[in-house]
Amino acid sequence: MSPGLEGLRGRSVTVTAGGRRLVDGVDVHVQPGRVLSVVGPNGAGKSTLLRALSGECRCAGGDVTLEGRALSHWPLCDHARRRGVLTQHSSLTFDLSVEAVVELGRMPHAGVSDAPTDARVVSAALHRAGAHGLRGRSYPTLSGGERQRVHLARVLAQIWTTPPDGGRYLLLDEPLSAQDLGRQHEIMGLLRELAREGIGILVVGHDLNIAARYSDDLLVLARGRTVASGPPARVLTPEVVRAAFGLDTLVTTDPVGGTPLVLVTGPPSMTTTT
Protein backbone atom coordinates (compact mmCIF):
# COMPACT_ATOMS: atom_id res chain seq x y z
CA MET A 1 0.00 0.00 0.00
CA SER A 2 1.19 3.44 -0.86
CA PRO A 3 0.04 5.97 1.70
CA GLY A 4 1.32 8.87 -0.36
CA LEU A 5 -1.15 8.33 -3.16
CA GLU A 6 -4.15 10.57 -3.53
CA GLY A 7 -6.31 7.98 -5.19
CA LEU A 8 -9.21 8.48 -7.53
CA ARG A 9 -11.33 11.28 -6.21
CA GLY A 10 -14.56 12.93 -7.30
CA ARG A 11 -15.59 16.21 -5.70
CA SER A 12 -19.26 17.24 -5.88
CA VAL A 13 -19.63 15.28 -9.09
CA THR A 14 -22.70 16.34 -11.03
CA VAL A 15 -23.84 14.69 -14.25
CA THR A 16 -26.87 15.86 -16.19
CA ALA A 17 -28.71 14.32 -19.12
CA GLY A 18 -31.82 15.65 -20.79
CA GLY A 19 -32.18 18.34 -18.14
CA ARG A 20 -32.14 15.80 -15.28
CA ARG A 21 -29.44 15.56 -12.66
CA LEU A 22 -28.47 11.89 -12.73
CA VAL A 23 -25.71 12.50 -10.18
CA ASP A 24 -25.99 15.57 -8.02
CA GLY A 25 -23.03 16.83 -6.02
CA VAL A 26 -21.61 13.48 -4.92
CA ASP A 27 -18.22 13.25 -3.21
CA VAL A 28 -16.42 9.96 -3.70
CA HIS A 29 -12.93 8.76 -2.91
CA VAL A 30 -11.45 5.52 -4.21
CA GLN A 31 -8.35 4.92 -2.12
CA PRO A 32 -5.49 2.50 -2.81
CA GLY A 33 -5.95 -0.68 -0.81
CA ARG A 34 -9.61 -0.11 0.00
CA VAL A 35 -12.89 -1.48 -1.32
CA LEU A 36 -15.68 1.05 -1.74
CA SER A 37 -19.15 -0.27 -2.50
CA VAL A 38 -21.73 1.98 -4.10
CA VAL A 39 -25.29 0.88 -3.39
CA GLY A 40 -28.72 2.34 -3.92
CA PRO A 41 -32.03 1.73 -5.65
CA ASN A 42 -32.42 1.51 -9.44
CA GLY A 43 -31.83 4.86 -11.08
CA ALA A 44 -29.91 6.21 -8.07
CA GLY A 45 -27.02 7.23 -10.34
CA LYS A 46 -24.56 4.48 -9.36
CA SER A 47 -23.51 3.58 -12.89
CA THR A 48 -23.48 7.22 -13.95
CA LEU A 49 -21.15 8.03 -11.04
CA LEU A 50 -18.88 5.19 -12.13
CA ARG A 51 -18.90 6.50 -15.70
CA ALA A 52 -17.97 9.96 -14.47
CA LEU A 53 -15.07 8.51 -12.44
CA SER A 54 -13.85 6.51 -15.43
CA GLY A 55 -13.87 9.57 -17.68
CA GLU A 56 -16.52 8.05 -19.93
CA CYS A 57 -19.00 10.86 -19.33
CA ARG A 58 -18.26 14.46 -18.64
CA CYS A 59 -19.21 16.12 -15.39
CA ALA A 60 -21.59 19.07 -15.60
CA GLY A 61 -20.20 20.12 -12.25
CA GLY A 62 -17.45 19.16 -9.82
CA ASP A 63 -14.25 17.44 -10.86
CA VAL A 64 -12.60 14.04 -10.97
CA THR A 65 -8.89 13.63 -10.28
CA LEU A 66 -6.55 10.66 -10.38
CA GLU A 67 -3.51 11.08 -8.12
CA GLY A 68 -4.40 14.76 -7.90
CA ARG A 69 -4.47 15.28 -11.64
CA ALA A 70 -7.64 15.95 -13.63
CA LEU A 71 -8.69 12.93 -15.72
CA SER A 72 -8.60 14.96 -18.93
CA HIS A 73 -4.92 15.72 -18.30
CA TRP A 74 -3.92 12.05 -18.27
CA PRO A 75 -2.56 10.59 -21.51
CA LEU A 76 -5.04 7.91 -22.60
CA CYS A 77 -2.71 4.91 -22.38
CA ASP A 78 -1.09 6.01 -19.13
CA HIS A 79 -4.56 6.38 -17.62
CA ALA A 80 -5.59 2.98 -18.98
CA ARG A 81 -2.58 1.23 -17.38
CA ARG A 82 -3.70 2.47 -13.95
CA ARG A 83 -7.41 1.87 -13.92
CA GLY A 84 -9.59 -0.84 -15.35
CA VAL A 85 -13.33 -0.52 -15.86
CA LEU A 86 -15.72 -3.45 -15.91
CA THR A 87 -18.90 -2.23 -17.57
CA GLN A 88 -22.29 -3.82 -17.11
CA HIS A 89 -22.93 -4.71 -20.73
CA SER A 90 -20.41 -5.32 -23.45
CA SER A 91 -21.63 -5.21 -27.00
CA LEU A 92 -19.01 -7.70 -28.17
CA THR A 93 -20.66 -10.00 -30.69
CA PHE A 94 -17.71 -10.99 -32.84
CA ASP A 95 -16.35 -14.49 -32.69
CA LEU A 96 -13.22 -13.85 -30.59
CA SER A 97 -11.65 -16.52 -28.42
CA VAL A 98 -11.63 -16.06 -24.64
CA GLU A 99 -7.85 -15.48 -24.69
CA ALA A 100 -8.19 -12.87 -27.45
CA VAL A 101 -10.74 -10.95 -25.37
CA VAL A 102 -8.47 -10.96 -22.31
CA GLU A 103 -5.47 -10.06 -24.45
CA LEU A 104 -7.28 -6.85 -25.44
CA GLY A 105 -6.67 -5.81 -21.84
CA ARG A 106 -2.96 -5.65 -22.66
CA MET A 107 -3.55 -2.97 -25.31
CA PRO A 108 -2.40 -0.01 -23.21
CA HIS A 109 0.88 -1.88 -22.65
CA ALA A 110 1.73 -2.10 -26.35
CA GLY A 111 5.35 -1.11 -26.77
CA VAL A 112 6.00 -1.45 -23.03
CA SER A 113 5.27 -5.15 -22.64
CA ASP A 114 6.23 -8.05 -24.91
CA ALA A 115 4.28 -11.01 -26.29
CA PRO A 116 5.50 -13.67 -23.80
CA THR A 117 4.72 -11.34 -20.87
CA ASP A 118 1.28 -10.63 -22.29
CA ALA A 119 0.56 -14.33 -22.73
CA ARG A 120 1.65 -15.03 -19.14
CA VAL A 121 -0.49 -12.19 -17.79
CA VAL A 122 -3.52 -13.32 -19.82
CA SER A 123 -3.25 -16.82 -18.42
CA ALA A 124 -2.73 -15.60 -14.84
CA ALA A 125 -5.61 -13.11 -15.10
CA LEU A 126 -7.94 -15.86 -16.33
CA HIS A 127 -6.89 -17.89 -13.30
CA ARG A 128 -7.62 -15.12 -10.82
CA ALA A 129 -10.99 -14.32 -12.37
CA GLY A 130 -12.02 -17.96 -12.10
CA ALA A 131 -12.23 -18.20 -15.87
CA HIS A 132 -9.29 -20.50 -16.52
CA GLY A 133 -11.62 -23.33 -17.55
CA LEU A 134 -12.98 -21.18 -20.36
CA ARG A 135 -9.69 -21.07 -22.26
CA GLY A 136 -10.08 -21.97 -25.92
CA ARG A 137 -13.81 -21.24 -25.90
CA SER A 138 -15.38 -18.82 -28.34
CA TYR A 139 -16.74 -15.75 -26.55
CA PRO A 140 -20.23 -15.68 -28.12
CA THR A 141 -20.87 -19.24 -26.90
CA LEU A 142 -20.37 -18.27 -23.23
CA SER A 143 -23.15 -17.69 -20.70
CA GLY A 144 -23.71 -14.26 -19.19
CA GLY A 145 -21.82 -15.12 -16.01
CA GLU A 146 -18.93 -16.62 -17.95
CA ARG A 147 -18.69 -13.53 -20.16
CA GLN A 148 -18.63 -11.35 -17.06
CA ARG A 149 -15.70 -13.33 -15.65
CA VAL A 150 -13.82 -13.14 -18.96
CA HIS A 151 -14.20 -9.35 -18.93
CA LEU A 152 -13.08 -9.32 -15.29
CA ALA A 153 -9.96 -11.21 -16.40
CA ARG A 154 -9.53 -8.62 -19.18
CA VAL A 155 -9.53 -5.65 -16.80
CA LEU A 156 -7.22 -7.52 -14.41
CA ALA A 157 -4.79 -8.07 -17.29
CA GLN A 158 -5.08 -4.37 -18.06
CA ILE A 159 -3.82 -3.25 -14.63
CA TRP A 160 -1.71 -6.32 -13.90
CA THR A 161 1.47 -4.41 -13.08
CA THR A 162 1.87 -1.47 -10.73
CA PRO A 163 3.07 1.69 -12.43
CA PRO A 164 6.26 3.04 -10.82
CA ASP A 165 4.67 6.35 -9.83
CA GLY A 166 1.16 5.60 -8.70
CA GLY A 167 -1.56 3.18 -7.78
CA ARG A 168 -3.97 0.96 -9.63
CA TYR A 169 -7.73 1.24 -9.57
CA LEU A 170 -10.65 -0.95 -10.56
CA LEU A 171 -14.15 0.31 -11.22
CA LEU A 172 -16.71 -2.48 -11.47
CA ASP A 173 -20.34 -2.00 -12.42
CA GLU A 174 -22.41 -4.83 -10.90
CA PRO A 175 -19.80 -7.56 -11.37
CA LEU A 176 -22.04 -10.00 -9.49
CA SER A 177 -25.21 -9.47 -11.55
CA ALA A 178 -24.87 -12.71 -13.51
CA GLN A 179 -23.03 -14.80 -10.91
CA ASP A 180 -24.31 -17.64 -8.76
CA LEU A 181 -24.01 -17.46 -4.98
CA GLY A 182 -20.62 -19.17 -4.86
CA ARG A 183 -19.16 -17.02 -7.61
CA GLN A 184 -20.49 -13.86 -5.94
CA HIS A 185 -18.45 -14.56 -2.82
CA GLU A 186 -15.51 -15.73 -4.89
CA ILE A 187 -15.41 -12.46 -6.82
CA MET A 188 -15.89 -10.28 -3.73
CA GLY A 189 -13.12 -12.29 -2.04
CA LEU A 190 -10.91 -11.61 -5.06
CA LEU A 191 -11.64 -7.87 -4.78
CA ARG A 192 -10.58 -7.97 -1.10
CA GLU A 193 -7.40 -9.76 -2.09
CA LEU A 194 -6.72 -7.19 -4.83
CA ALA A 195 -7.25 -4.40 -2.30
CA ARG A 196 -4.67 -6.06 -0.03
CA GLU A 197 -2.27 -5.82 -2.97
CA GLY A 198 -2.83 -2.07 -3.01
CA ILE A 199 -5.49 -1.70 -5.67
CA GLY A 200 -8.22 0.86 -5.03
CA ILE A 201 -11.62 -0.62 -5.79
CA LEU A 202 -15.04 0.84 -6.44
CA VAL A 203 -17.79 -1.71 -6.94
CA VAL A 204 -21.42 -1.02 -7.73
CA GLY A 205 -23.71 -3.64 -6.26
CA HIS A 206 -27.19 -4.43 -5.05
CA ASP A 207 -26.70 -6.81 -2.13
CA LEU A 208 -26.27 -4.72 1.03
CA ASN A 209 -25.07 -7.66 3.10
CA ILE A 210 -22.42 -8.71 0.59
CA ALA A 211 -21.34 -5.07 0.30
CA ALA A 212 -21.15 -4.81 4.11
CA ARG A 213 -19.10 -7.96 4.47
CA TYR A 214 -16.46 -7.22 1.83
CA SER A 215 -16.18 -3.42 1.75
CA ASP A 216 -14.19 -0.94 3.77
CA ASP A 217 -16.57 1.84 2.88
CA LEU A 218 -20.10 2.19 1.59
CA LEU A 219 -21.59 4.99 -0.45
CA VAL A 220 -25.39 4.94 -0.44
CA LEU A 221 -27.00 6.88 -3.26
CA ALA A 222 -30.63 7.70 -3.96
CA ARG A 223 -31.98 9.99 -6.68
CA GLY A 224 -28.47 11.05 -7.59
CA ARG A 225 -27.54 12.25 -4.11
CA THR A 226 -25.49 10.84 -1.28
CA VAL A 227 -27.68 9.39 1.46
CA ALA A 228 -24.77 8.21 3.61
CA SER A 229 -21.13 7.29 3.26
CA GLY A 230 -18.52 5.72 5.50
CA PRO A 231 -17.69 2.33 7.05
CA PRO A 232 -20.53 -0.21 6.75
CA ALA A 233 -21.10 -0.42 10.50
CA ARG A 234 -21.82 3.27 10.67
CA VAL A 235 -23.70 3.65 7.38
CA LEU A 236 -26.05 0.67 7.44
CA THR A 237 -28.82 1.80 9.76
CA PRO A 238 -32.58 1.30 9.36
CA GLU A 239 -32.91 5.05 8.79
CA VAL A 240 -30.44 5.07 5.90
CA VAL A 241 -31.97 2.00 4.29
CA ARG A 242 -35.46 3.50 4.60
CA ALA A 243 -34.28 6.82 3.16
CA ALA A 244 -32.64 5.08 0.21
CA PHE A 245 -34.91 2.13 -0.52
CA GLY A 246 -38.17 2.88 1.32
CA LEU A 247 -37.87 -0.39 3.19
CA ASP A 248 -38.36 -1.17 6.85
CA THR A 249 -35.42 -3.18 8.07
CA LEU A 250 -33.82 -4.67 11.10
CA VAL A 251 -30.07 -4.27 11.19
CA THR A 252 -28.24 -6.83 13.25
CA THR A 253 -24.73 -8.23 13.34
CA ASP A 254 -23.65 -10.86 10.85
CA PRO A 255 -22.64 -13.83 13.08
CA VAL A 256 -20.03 -14.84 10.49
CA GLY A 257 -18.04 -11.70 9.95
CA GLY A 258 -19.33 -9.30 12.60
CA THR A 259 -20.42 -6.89 9.87
CA PRO A 260 -23.93 -5.36 9.72
CA LEU A 261 -26.67 -7.67 8.48
CA VAL A 262 -29.76 -6.07 7.00
CA LEU A 263 -33.05 -7.96 7.26
CA VAL A 264 -36.14 -6.60 5.55
CA THR A 265 -39.10 -6.53 7.94
CA GLY A 266 -41.79 -4.49 6.30
CA PRO A 267 -43.29 -4.26 2.85
CA PRO A 268 -41.85 -1.61 0.57
CA SER A 269 -43.61 1.74 0.65
CA MET A 270 -43.74 3.16 -2.85
CA THR A 271 -43.47 6.77 -1.72
CA THR A 272 -39.72 7.11 -2.05
CA THR A 273 -39.30 5.46 -5.42
CA THR A 274 -39.45 7.62 -8.51
Next chain:
Amino acid sequence: MKAVLPVLGAALVAVCLVSLGTGAVPIPPGRIVAILADRIGLDGVGAFEPYEAVTLTLVRAPRVVLGVLVGAALGVAGAALQGLFRNPLADPGLIGVSSGAALAALGVTLAGAGTLVGLAGPAALALGAFAGGLAAVVVVYRIATVDGETSMATMLLAGIAVNAVAAAATGLFVFGSDDQELRDFLFWTLGGLGGVTWPSIAAGAPLLLLGVVPAFFLARPLNALLLGSAEARHLGVDVDGVKRAVVTISAVTVGTAVALAGIIGFVGLVTPHVVRMVAGPDHRIVLPGAALLGAVLLVAADLASRTVVAPAELPVGVVTALVGGPFFLWLVVRDRRRGRLAGASSS
Protein backbone atom coordinates in the same frame (compact mmCIF):
# COMPACT_ATOMS: atom_id res chain seq x y z
CA MET B 1 -4.76 -18.65 -38.50
CA LYS B 2 -1.87 -16.54 -39.74
CA ALA B 3 -1.44 -19.12 -42.54
CA VAL B 4 -4.26 -17.38 -44.35
CA LEU B 5 -1.96 -14.47 -45.29
CA PRO B 6 0.75 -16.50 -47.08
CA VAL B 7 -1.97 -18.51 -48.85
CA LEU B 8 -3.64 -15.32 -50.06
CA GLY B 9 -0.26 -13.89 -51.08
CA ALA B 10 0.48 -16.98 -53.17
CA ALA B 11 -3.00 -16.81 -54.70
CA LEU B 12 -2.38 -13.18 -55.64
CA VAL B 13 0.88 -14.00 -57.41
CA ALA B 14 -0.80 -16.87 -59.24
CA VAL B 15 -3.83 -14.90 -60.39
CA CYS B 16 -1.59 -12.03 -61.52
CA LEU B 17 0.55 -14.39 -63.62
CA VAL B 18 -2.57 -15.95 -65.17
CA SER B 19 -4.08 -12.55 -65.93
CA LEU B 20 -0.81 -11.25 -67.41
CA GLY B 21 -0.56 -14.31 -69.63
CA THR B 22 -4.15 -14.57 -70.82
CA GLY B 23 -5.69 -12.75 -73.77
CA ALA B 24 -5.49 -12.40 -77.54
CA VAL B 25 -1.72 -12.84 -77.22
CA PRO B 26 -1.05 -15.68 -74.77
CA ILE B 27 2.21 -15.30 -72.85
CA PRO B 28 3.49 -18.26 -70.81
CA PRO B 29 4.61 -17.54 -67.21
CA GLY B 30 8.30 -18.12 -68.05
CA ARG B 31 8.21 -15.37 -70.65
CA ILE B 32 6.32 -13.05 -68.30
CA VAL B 33 9.17 -13.40 -65.81
CA ALA B 34 11.71 -12.88 -68.61
CA ILE B 35 9.98 -9.70 -69.80
CA LEU B 36 9.64 -8.30 -66.26
CA ALA B 37 13.31 -9.11 -65.58
CA ASP B 38 14.28 -7.37 -68.83
CA ARG B 39 12.33 -4.27 -67.79
CA ILE B 40 14.28 -3.92 -64.57
CA GLY B 41 17.57 -4.39 -66.44
CA LEU B 42 18.27 -8.10 -65.96
CA ASP B 43 19.34 -9.63 -69.28
CA GLY B 44 19.29 -13.24 -70.36
CA VAL B 45 16.59 -14.55 -68.01
CA GLY B 46 14.76 -15.90 -71.04
CA ALA B 47 13.71 -15.21 -74.61
CA PHE B 48 10.53 -13.37 -75.65
CA GLU B 49 9.04 -11.68 -78.67
CA PRO B 50 8.95 -7.85 -78.78
CA TYR B 51 5.14 -7.83 -79.37
CA GLU B 52 4.73 -9.90 -76.22
CA ALA B 53 6.69 -7.34 -74.27
CA VAL B 54 4.55 -4.50 -75.62
CA THR B 55 1.30 -6.32 -74.84
CA LEU B 56 2.49 -7.13 -71.36
CA THR B 57 3.93 -3.81 -70.29
CA LEU B 58 1.51 -1.42 -71.97
CA VAL B 59 -1.79 -3.30 -71.93
CA ARG B 60 -1.94 -6.02 -69.32
CA ALA B 61 0.47 -4.95 -66.59
CA PRO B 62 -1.27 -1.60 -65.93
CA ARG B 63 -4.61 -3.41 -65.59
CA VAL B 64 -3.19 -5.97 -63.21
CA VAL B 65 -1.39 -3.34 -61.12
CA LEU B 66 -4.56 -1.25 -60.99
CA GLY B 67 -6.59 -4.33 -60.07
CA VAL B 68 -4.21 -5.12 -57.20
CA LEU B 69 -4.21 -1.53 -55.89
CA VAL B 70 -7.93 -0.91 -56.19
CA GLY B 71 -8.91 -4.36 -54.92
CA ALA B 72 -6.64 -3.98 -51.89
CA ALA B 73 -7.98 -0.48 -51.22
CA LEU B 74 -11.61 -1.60 -51.38
CA GLY B 75 -10.93 -4.61 -49.16
CA VAL B 76 -9.13 -2.54 -46.52
CA ALA B 77 -11.76 0.21 -46.56
CA GLY B 78 -14.51 -2.37 -46.13
CA ALA B 79 -12.69 -4.14 -43.29
CA ALA B 80 -11.94 -0.88 -41.45
CA LEU B 81 -15.51 0.42 -41.79
CA GLN B 82 -17.00 -2.89 -40.65
CA GLY B 83 -14.66 -2.87 -37.67
CA LEU B 84 -15.46 0.72 -36.81
CA PHE B 85 -19.21 0.16 -36.88
CA ARG B 86 -18.95 -3.29 -35.36
CA ASN B 87 -21.29 -4.30 -38.11
CA PRO B 88 -20.36 -6.73 -40.86
CA LEU B 89 -22.77 -5.00 -43.25
CA ALA B 90 -20.93 -1.68 -43.38
CA ASP B 91 -19.62 -1.00 -46.85
CA PRO B 92 -18.26 2.11 -48.57
CA GLY B 93 -21.12 1.80 -51.08
CA LEU B 94 -23.81 1.75 -48.40
CA ILE B 95 -22.70 4.91 -46.64
CA GLY B 96 -22.44 7.09 -49.72
CA VAL B 97 -18.66 7.20 -50.27
CA SER B 98 -18.75 5.53 -53.68
CA SER B 99 -21.64 7.49 -55.14
CA GLY B 100 -20.29 10.79 -53.80
CA ALA B 101 -16.92 10.01 -55.36
CA ALA B 102 -18.50 8.94 -58.66
CA LEU B 103 -20.59 12.11 -58.82
CA ALA B 104 -17.55 14.28 -58.19
CA ALA B 105 -15.47 12.35 -60.73
CA LEU B 106 -18.21 12.80 -63.31
CA GLY B 107 -18.38 16.49 -62.50
CA VAL B 108 -14.60 16.84 -62.90
CA THR B 109 -14.77 15.02 -66.22
CA LEU B 110 -17.58 17.23 -67.50
CA ALA B 111 -15.68 20.30 -66.34
CA GLY B 112 -13.00 19.33 -68.80
CA ALA B 113 -10.34 17.40 -66.92
CA GLY B 114 -9.76 15.43 -70.13
CA THR B 115 -8.25 18.49 -71.74
CA LEU B 116 -5.56 18.80 -69.04
CA VAL B 117 -2.16 17.54 -70.09
CA GLY B 118 0.12 14.93 -68.56
CA LEU B 119 -0.57 13.91 -64.97
CA ALA B 120 -2.86 16.87 -64.30
CA GLY B 121 -5.97 15.19 -65.74
CA PRO B 122 -5.81 11.93 -63.77
CA ALA B 123 -4.66 13.81 -60.67
CA ALA B 124 -7.59 16.24 -60.88
CA LEU B 125 -9.92 13.29 -61.31
CA ALA B 126 -8.47 11.40 -58.35
CA LEU B 127 -8.53 14.45 -56.08
CA GLY B 128 -12.04 15.35 -57.20
CA ALA B 129 -13.33 11.86 -56.49
CA PHE B 130 -11.56 11.84 -53.14
CA ALA B 131 -13.17 15.16 -52.24
CA GLY B 132 -16.57 13.89 -53.34
CA GLY B 133 -16.24 10.70 -51.31
CA LEU B 134 -15.01 12.63 -48.28
CA ALA B 135 -17.86 15.15 -48.55
CA ALA B 136 -20.43 12.36 -48.70
CA VAL B 137 -19.00 10.47 -45.75
CA VAL B 138 -18.62 13.62 -43.64
CA VAL B 139 -22.29 14.47 -44.22
CA VAL B 140 -23.37 10.94 -43.32
CA TYR B 141 -21.08 10.77 -40.31
CA ARG B 142 -22.19 14.17 -38.97
CA ILE B 143 -25.85 13.25 -39.27
CA ALA B 144 -25.32 9.93 -37.49
CA THR B 145 -23.21 11.30 -34.64
CA VAL B 146 -24.96 12.81 -31.64
CA ASP B 147 -22.92 13.64 -28.53
CA GLY B 148 -19.97 11.63 -29.83
CA GLU B 149 -22.00 8.44 -30.27
CA THR B 150 -22.34 7.32 -33.87
CA SER B 151 -25.48 5.37 -34.63
CA MET B 152 -25.01 2.67 -37.23
CA ALA B 153 -28.71 2.65 -38.18
CA THR B 154 -28.76 6.42 -38.70
CA MET B 155 -25.54 6.18 -40.66
CA LEU B 156 -27.06 3.66 -43.05
CA LEU B 157 -30.24 5.73 -43.41
CA ALA B 158 -28.21 8.87 -44.08
CA GLY B 159 -26.13 6.85 -46.55
CA ILE B 160 -29.27 5.85 -48.43
CA ALA B 161 -30.32 9.50 -48.59
CA VAL B 162 -26.89 10.67 -49.77
CA ASN B 163 -26.82 7.88 -52.36
CA ALA B 164 -30.24 8.98 -53.63
CA VAL B 165 -29.19 12.63 -53.88
CA ALA B 166 -25.92 11.70 -55.60
CA ALA B 167 -27.81 9.45 -58.01
CA ALA B 168 -30.27 12.27 -58.77
CA ALA B 169 -27.44 14.74 -59.39
CA THR B 170 -25.67 12.20 -61.58
CA GLY B 171 -28.94 11.72 -63.44
CA LEU B 172 -29.16 15.45 -64.03
CA PHE B 173 -25.65 15.44 -65.48
CA VAL B 174 -26.53 12.50 -67.67
CA PHE B 175 -29.78 14.12 -68.80
CA GLY B 176 -27.87 16.89 -70.48
CA SER B 177 -24.90 14.94 -71.77
CA ASP B 178 -23.77 13.70 -75.17
CA ASP B 179 -22.76 10.20 -76.24
CA GLN B 180 -19.21 10.38 -74.93
CA GLU B 181 -20.37 11.65 -71.55
CA LEU B 182 -22.95 8.87 -71.37
CA ARG B 183 -20.13 6.40 -71.90
CA ASP B 184 -18.19 8.06 -69.08
CA PHE B 185 -21.26 7.79 -66.90
CA LEU B 186 -21.57 4.06 -67.61
CA PHE B 187 -17.90 3.66 -66.77
CA TRP B 188 -18.29 5.37 -63.40
CA THR B 189 -21.31 3.37 -62.38
CA LEU B 190 -20.26 -0.07 -63.64
CA GLY B 191 -16.53 0.10 -63.14
CA GLY B 192 -13.71 -1.12 -65.29
CA LEU B 193 -9.93 -1.46 -65.37
CA GLY B 194 -9.68 -1.14 -69.16
CA GLY B 195 -7.87 1.73 -70.82
CA VAL B 196 -5.76 2.44 -67.76
CA THR B 197 -2.33 3.93 -68.39
CA TRP B 198 0.80 4.17 -66.29
CA PRO B 199 0.38 7.95 -65.79
CA SER B 200 -3.07 7.55 -64.26
CA ILE B 201 -1.74 4.78 -61.99
CA ALA B 202 1.16 7.06 -61.03
CA ALA B 203 -1.39 9.72 -60.08
CA GLY B 204 -3.63 7.38 -58.09
CA ALA B 205 -1.21 4.94 -56.47
CA PRO B 206 0.20 7.39 -53.87
CA LEU B 207 -3.34 8.28 -52.73
CA LEU B 208 -4.33 4.61 -52.55
CA LEU B 209 -1.21 3.73 -50.54
CA LEU B 210 -1.79 6.79 -48.36
CA GLY B 211 -5.11 5.22 -47.44
CA VAL B 212 -4.17 1.56 -47.25
CA VAL B 213 -0.90 1.68 -45.30
CA PRO B 214 -2.11 3.68 -42.26
CA ALA B 215 -5.10 1.33 -41.98
CA PHE B 216 -2.76 -1.47 -40.84
CA PHE B 217 -1.78 0.62 -37.81
CA LEU B 218 -5.42 0.71 -36.75
CA ALA B 219 -5.65 -3.06 -36.27
CA ARG B 220 -5.31 -3.07 -32.47
CA PRO B 221 -7.58 -0.08 -31.82
CA LEU B 222 -10.17 -1.66 -34.11
CA ASN B 223 -9.85 -4.89 -32.12
CA ALA B 224 -10.53 -2.95 -28.93
CA LEU B 225 -13.52 -1.32 -30.59
CA LEU B 226 -15.06 -4.77 -31.03
CA LEU B 227 -15.80 -4.53 -27.30
CA GLY B 228 -17.73 -1.27 -27.75
CA SER B 229 -16.67 2.38 -27.81
CA ALA B 230 -16.81 2.84 -24.05
CA GLU B 231 -14.67 -0.25 -23.42
CA ALA B 232 -12.20 0.81 -26.09
CA ARG B 233 -11.91 4.23 -24.45
CA HIS B 234 -11.27 2.55 -21.09
CA LEU B 235 -8.46 0.62 -22.77
CA GLY B 236 -6.80 3.90 -23.73
CA VAL B 237 -7.97 4.02 -27.35
CA ASP B 238 -8.56 7.46 -28.79
CA VAL B 239 -11.94 6.37 -30.16
CA ASP B 240 -12.79 9.64 -31.87
CA GLY B 241 -9.37 9.70 -33.52
CA VAL B 242 -9.87 6.15 -34.80
CA LYS B 243 -13.32 7.05 -36.14
CA ARG B 244 -11.94 10.06 -37.98
CA ALA B 245 -9.01 8.03 -39.31
CA VAL B 246 -11.20 5.22 -40.65
CA VAL B 247 -13.65 7.62 -42.26
CA THR B 248 -10.80 9.56 -43.90
CA ILE B 249 -9.08 6.37 -45.02
CA SER B 250 -12.26 5.06 -46.61
CA ALA B 251 -12.84 8.37 -48.38
CA VAL B 252 -9.24 8.49 -49.69
CA THR B 253 -9.09 4.88 -50.85
CA VAL B 254 -12.60 4.53 -52.23
CA GLY B 255 -12.59 8.01 -53.79
CA THR B 256 -9.34 7.29 -55.58
CA ALA B 257 -10.47 3.79 -56.53
CA VAL B 258 -13.63 5.25 -58.06
CA ALA B 259 -11.62 7.85 -59.97
CA LEU B 260 -9.39 5.12 -61.45
CA ALA B 261 -11.85 2.29 -61.95
CA GLY B 262 -15.40 3.50 -61.31
CA ILE B 263 -17.76 2.01 -58.74
CA ILE B 264 -16.89 -1.61 -58.10
CA GLY B 265 -19.39 -3.17 -55.76
CA PHE B 266 -19.18 -6.02 -53.27
CA VAL B 267 -15.38 -6.27 -52.97
CA GLY B 268 -15.40 -4.05 -49.87
CA LEU B 269 -18.36 -5.88 -48.38
CA VAL B 270 -17.47 -9.48 -49.09
CA THR B 271 -13.69 -9.74 -48.67
CA PRO B 272 -13.54 -8.85 -44.94
CA HIS B 273 -16.38 -11.30 -44.37
CA VAL B 274 -14.57 -14.16 -46.01
CA VAL B 275 -11.32 -13.47 -44.15
CA ARG B 276 -13.23 -13.26 -40.85
CA MET B 277 -14.99 -16.55 -41.56
CA VAL B 278 -11.69 -18.29 -42.15
CA ALA B 279 -9.38 -16.58 -39.68
CA GLY B 280 -11.58 -14.91 -37.05
CA PRO B 281 -12.20 -11.22 -36.36
CA ASP B 282 -8.66 -10.16 -35.33
CA HIS B 283 -7.97 -7.06 -37.44
CA ARG B 284 -4.25 -7.83 -37.52
CA ILE B 285 -5.29 -10.61 -39.92
CA VAL B 286 -8.54 -9.17 -41.30
CA LEU B 287 -7.02 -5.91 -42.60
CA PRO B 288 -4.09 -7.37 -44.59
CA GLY B 289 -6.21 -10.42 -45.47
CA ALA B 290 -8.98 -8.26 -46.92
CA ALA B 291 -6.36 -6.28 -48.86
CA LEU B 292 -4.88 -9.45 -50.38
CA LEU B 293 -8.24 -11.07 -51.06
CA GLY B 294 -9.62 -7.84 -52.55
CA ALA B 295 -6.64 -7.74 -54.91
CA VAL B 296 -7.11 -11.42 -55.85
CA LEU B 297 -10.83 -10.96 -56.47
CA LEU B 298 -10.50 -7.83 -58.57
CA VAL B 299 -7.67 -9.18 -60.74
CA ALA B 300 -9.68 -12.37 -61.24
CA ALA B 301 -12.89 -10.42 -61.98
CA ASP B 302 -11.02 -8.28 -64.48
CA LEU B 303 -9.62 -11.41 -66.13
CA ALA B 304 -13.15 -12.78 -66.40
CA SER B 305 -14.55 -9.49 -67.65
CA ARG B 306 -12.17 -9.39 -70.62
CA THR B 307 -12.16 -13.10 -71.52
CA VAL B 308 -15.75 -14.34 -71.06
CA VAL B 309 -17.18 -12.35 -73.97
CA ALA B 310 -13.86 -11.66 -75.80
CA PRO B 311 -13.13 -9.64 -77.84
CA ALA B 312 -15.78 -7.50 -76.10
CA GLU B 313 -15.47 -6.61 -72.39
CA LEU B 314 -17.92 -6.80 -69.55
CA PRO B 315 -17.76 -3.95 -67.02
CA VAL B 316 -15.85 -5.37 -64.05
CA GLY B 317 -18.47 -4.06 -61.63
CA VAL B 318 -20.97 -6.30 -63.36
CA VAL B 319 -18.73 -9.31 -62.79
CA THR B 320 -18.08 -8.57 -59.11
CA ALA B 321 -21.78 -7.94 -58.48
CA LEU B 322 -22.85 -11.04 -60.42
CA VAL B 323 -20.48 -13.20 -58.41
CA GLY B 324 -20.59 -11.21 -55.17
CA GLY B 325 -24.35 -10.83 -54.91
CA PRO B 326 -25.27 -14.52 -54.93
CA PHE B 327 -22.22 -15.32 -52.79
CA PHE B 328 -23.28 -12.78 -50.20
CA LEU B 329 -26.83 -14.15 -50.23
CA TRP B 330 -25.43 -17.60 -49.62
CA LEU B 331 -23.41 -16.21 -46.68
CA VAL B 332 -26.50 -14.56 -45.20
CA VAL B 333 -28.66 -17.66 -45.59
CA ARG B 334 -25.98 -19.95 -44.19
CA ASP B 335 -25.29 -17.72 -41.18
CA ARG B 336 -28.99 -17.12 -40.64
CA ARG B 337 -29.31 -20.87 -40.20
CA ARG B 338 -26.43 -20.87 -37.76
CA GLY B 339 -28.00 -17.91 -36.01
CA ARG B 340 -25.28 -15.39 -36.63
CA LEU B 341 -23.54 -13.38 -39.30
CA ALA B 342 -19.96 -14.22 -40.12
CA GLY B 343 -17.98 -13.27 -37.08
CA ALA B 344 -20.89 -11.55 -35.42
CA SER B 345 -24.07 -12.55 -33.71
CA SER B 346 -27.35 -11.56 -35.29
CA SER B 347 -27.98 -8.79 -32.79
